[in-house]
Amino acid sequence: AQSVTQLDSQVPVFEEAPVELRCNYSSSVSVYLFWYVQYPNQGLQLLLKYLSGSTLVKGINGFEAEFNKSQTSFHLRKPSVHISDTAEYFCAVSRSEKLVFGKGTKLTVNP
Amino acid sequence: ETGVTQTPRHLVMGMTNKKSLKCEQHLGHNAMYWYKQSAKKPLELMFVYNFKEQTENNSVPSRFSPECPNSSHLFLHLHTLQPEDSALYLCASSTGFGDRGYGYTFGSGTRLTVV
Numbered sequence: 001a002q003s004v005t006q007l008d009s010q011v012p013v014f015e016e017a018p019v020e021l022r023c024n025y026s027s028s029v030s031v032y033l034f035w036y037v038q039y040p041n042q043g044l045q046l047l048l049k050y051l052s053g054s055t056l057v058k059g060i061n062g063f064e065a066e067f068n069k070s071q072t073s074f075h076l077r078k079p080s081v082h083i084s085d086t087a088e089y090f091c092a093v094s095r096s097e098k099l100v101f102g103k104g105t106k107l108t109v110n111p
Numbered sequence: 112e113t114g115v116t117q118t119p120r121h122l123v124m125g126m127t128n129k130k131s132l133k134c135e136q137h138l139g140h141n142a143m144y145w146y147k148q149s150a151k152k153p154l155e156l157m158f159v160y161n162f163k164e165q166t167e168n169n170s171v172p173s174r175f176s177p178e179c180p181n182s183s184h185l186f187l188h189l190h191t192l193q194p195e196d197s198a199l200y201l202c203a204s205s206t207g208f209g210d211r212g213y214g215y216t217f218g219s220g221t222r223l224t225v226v
Binding site: 034036041042043044046049090092098101102103104 | 115117152153154156159167201203214215216217218219220222
């Protein structure tokens with residue numbers, strides 16, 4: 001079975017600081033991995049995805065994630081965050097032709 | 112505009128009411144999903160439709176009744192709900208059930224409050 005663990009439920013940072021949101025997955029087979037963002041009172045929006053190939057994946061809004069097979073991780077990073085990045089971020093993995101989501105990490109960017 | 116439109120955005124209903132949530136997509140997708148998002152809980156997959164056929168029902172109470180008349184429209188009919196059913200209900204679509212690499216496109220959700 002595949003599951004997703006987001007290690008931090010809340011991450012507060014200051015504006016222009018770097019941020020890393022952690023995600024680990026468990027799977028015995030090759031996986032497809034995703035990061036979604038949810039702004040207040042909105043649905044989920046795809047940030048980026050890893051299917052195969054380069055382990056460093058670039059997404060929208062300056063985010064990137066690195067797939068690490070040996071550590072079964074897919075951490076999301078941004079070198080300099082903005083107030084507008086305040087949102088909840090969800091990591092997801094394909095399982096049995098469905099997406100399984102982590103519990104989410106609330107990123108709060110403070111001025 | 113996300114490509115998946117949900118109406119209404121907000122709904123307040125009494126426990127004896129009957130209401131319906133609507134989801135519409137014009138992305139040419141063939142699979143549609145209902146998710147429930149409650150505070151402090153992970154996203155819960157409720158129903159999956161692939162080419163208008165229901166392929167999954169995750170032990171959802173019968174007071175929630177989905178309907179998928181075509182690949183572009185999905186409804187969630189609600190009746191005799193409980194206060195614990197208050198949540199954000201999200202609709203999503205994908206190119207097809209089994210297209211693991213494409214991810215889902217989500218609507219903005221319906222915020223449901225049961226009083």
